[in-house]
Amino acid sequence: MNQKLSGKRIIVGISGGIAAYKSVELVRLLRKSGAEVQVLMTPDAHRFVTPLTLGTLSEREVLTEIFPPNQTGSWTKHVHLGLWADLMIVAPATANTLSKLVTGVCDSMLTAVALSARCPMMVCPAMDHDMYEHASTRDNLSTLRERGVAVMDAPEGLLASGLTGKGRLPEPEDIAERAAGLLADHSPTQAGPRVLVTAGPTRESLDPVRYITNRSSGTMGFEIARAAQRMGCRVTLVAGPTALETPEGVTRVDVETAREMHAAVLAHRDADVIVMAAAVADYEAASVSRDKIKKADGDLVLQLSRTPDILRELGARRTDDQVLVGFALETRDAEKGALKKLHGKNVDWIVLNNPTEEGAGFGPGTNKVTLYGRDGRVEPLPVMSKADVALAILGFVEPGVKRPG
Template sequence: MDSRHTTCPSLQGRHILLGITGSIAAYKAAVLCRLLKTAGAEVRVVMTPLAKQFITPLTMATLAKNPILVEFFDPENGAWNSHVSLGEWADCYLIAPATANTLAKMATGVADNLLLTTYLSARCPVVVAPAMDLDMFAHPATQANLATLRSRGVRVVEPEAGELASGLTGKGRLAEPEHIVEAVTRLLVPTAKSLEGRHFLVTAGATIEAIDPVRFISNHSSGKMGYAIAGELAARGARVTLVSGRTALACPEGVERVDVLSAEEMYRAATEAFAACDGAVMCAAVADYTPEQVSATKLRKGDGELVIRLRRTHDIAAELGARKEGRLLVGFALETDDEEAHAEQKLARKHFDFIVLNSLRDAGAGFRGDTNKVTFIDRTGREPLPLLTKREVAGRIVDRIEKLLK
């Protein structure tokens, strides 16, 4: 297995200043610190006073192998913790988790604790990973503060959607430590731009086919696999147009996203974008059928059965396959039975260069999860892969794309 897709590139010798604020997600800072150390970084930790209520300085000192800094000076001996020196020492100042309160103070220049004064003194790149309840994250004040910080060069690792400490479900959960480390690594250890000058189309997510103003037909796709592929292509220097159905995911850094809802909208956006591309990866879960008629008003419950006539949608992949003209085309097949036979038929019918097969019968594969188990199939044979994260699968897919382009 290529280690490039199982561990982050080395942070050997890099100085990471890890800031921890008073969030319930502070417990994840322990895993984050361990991953940074494993990647070879030297880590120093600065905490807000409230952060100590969620994770102990002893835990973080043990993992960082450095004393934890909270106050401006040690009242026992008067030793001064210089925020200026901390900012000069760091190659990257990573604040994770970053609460709404800390983000607001960073945006307005408030400096009432060591973590914030260090931010104002830092000359190095700054990365924040927000964590808060969904309504706090969506609030216009928080979004305005994040926009201000971005305009000043602060990198934001978007929070993820899921179950929150409040019991609600939505966007606001701290990004997984592995994803945060990847963001820091991309910032400090730029990858080779092996696809610079190339332009790719990626489709991702589920389409939505309206029945009436209230109801629709869709599927369980989260878009995670397609977004991972788009991010990997962009990280290697490609220009990426991501045509996306509805999803809760943040757009990968450096990717141009075109939002669509229906299969018809995705067809129009994908065929238009493909004309200027070197290739495409068709990862979206597109509806094969759509209601023949869409009611302008909500359909009412009657005494009898309701019959909805469906018509075929455009086959986007087949249409692009017919227009290939020497360009690269990668497809996906999600199957439940006779998997390889169905995938091979699809490979030939739609003129793919290779197809990525996943079976819903494989544990850990398919929709919504963060892992996938796939088999690459082309006209020369099959290459089954073990269970990997979707980011690792994306790396393997882009590796294969690079080989075909050469």
């Protein structure tokens, strides 16, 4: 078991070679070490090992086709996976798949993700000795090396063809060990853009024991912070009251009220990207009672006053280089509300979600959002886990960011 693999997100791409059976063991080893594993198989890999075995061991659906039958609205999956992963391993890499990786052929989920992945990539070629030594294969491998892909040389030994020579797939333990080394070498340097994220509800006191709040769990904002950190960004997370754990490597600033969130956001607004995912209270008590409000006969009328509009203020003070993203939660006239916020508050993107829609809403689990861009783009996303929604949002937003240096 390798500690360095724990918590890492690894794509294992399997192409159609006889050594595919060893990838089953590789997936098991990676899972045992605490890594999350997404298996991608070429269509021909199905002839050698079953998706059922790999799906069971990885505890995730194995993906093969870019256009899966009976599925709509998930065309961006290859992009999300490319952002999700910390490492992509192709083992075994057939001569055929190697040539596709070199020329950019994009005809299956494996080859599509390989093109969009931002993480380090490692290939483990495995084939008959003569195929391995062929000039095409040698050229393809050296091209991949030149592009920064880690190539594990195929060890010598008895091959499935009955010949002896180079072309075997390295043992799964050795592949896992090399993967751990690569992940350690590529641990994010956090030299990427500075990202400020807000998350969670706010709590507005009425008296020393009571407050007004909302149903936000903070999950969406925390997932955005986690995903941005994994992409190498320097992330500050301003969080309202929530029990969620701070994502690794993220600087967290805890606040309680809308006024505290306002102050914390302004103090940290010098960021390249600001994503305002928090559900900030629009109203606070006009005056907070020093003592507990006593029960009395008859009704109690509370007077509430407006809290500062943080997004509007950020929009007014923004620089041209900054990317500003707001969230809109609407239950009626949703699109109208989102567009009003987009233009009225001078932001680049509004992420609209309607908690009454199926698959959307508060708490862990899934969300369903539509992104509205200042340039007129409208990007409806299917129901996805909040972690995937976070990746998708950053995928749209982050290309607009000027990188340091």
